[in-house]
Amino acid sequence: MRGGANLITDSRALSVKEGAVDIVYCSCLGEIHPAGVRDLEESEYATEVPRQEKERARTLGGENILERNLKLREDALREVWRILPLGGMLVWQGGKVHDVGVACELGFTILQREEVFYNDGLSSTHNLVFIKEQARNK
Numbered sequence: 001m002r003g004g005a006n007l008i009t010d011s012r013a014l015s016v017k018e019g020a021v022d023i024v025y026c027s028c029l030g031e032i033h034p035a036g037v038r039d040l041e042e043s044e045y046a047t048e049v050p051r052q053e054k055e056r057a058r059t060l061g062g063e064n065i066l067e068r069n070l071k072l073r074e075d076a077l078r079e080v081w082r083i084l085p086l087g088g089m090l091v092w093q094g095g096k097v098h099d100v101g102v103a104c105e106l107g108f109t110i111l112q113r114e115e116v117f118y119n120d121g122l123s124s125t126h127n128l129v130f131i132k133e134q135a136r137n138k
Contacts, residue, residue, distance in 0.1 A: 011076035019085040027093040081106045084132045095126040109133050
């Protein structure tokens with residue numbers, strides 16, 4: 001079985017009907033720092049850098065990248081909430097603690113949470129599985 005994606009698009013505005021997708025898998029969500037994009041363009045992975053990231057890196061500096069990434073992730077979670085029906089699932093690889101709070105505020109229930117520590121032993125990421133069990137919290 002080969003990996004691949006059926007849809008690669010802006011996670012904040014998916015061209016999918018409300019409640020039309022039973023499961024969403026999300027990984028590596030966030031902006032790449034402009035310096036990182038430049039490094040990738042000069043590496044053996046240059047052909048894999050998305051066009052949107054190249055364009056964004058040319059127009060933005062690295063300032064406020066954390067705030068932009070948090071907003072991007074919040075908007076993506078709201079959009080996933082919109083396209084999942086009740087009982088729909090979100091598999092989120094590389095989630096942050098902030099993402100868990102936002103997802104729970106939206107009304108997602110955590111089915112599984114795995115914290116993975118990086119080599120430094122201090123910073124971590126979360127692999128998460130959520131289910132949409134209820135109508136949206138107001």
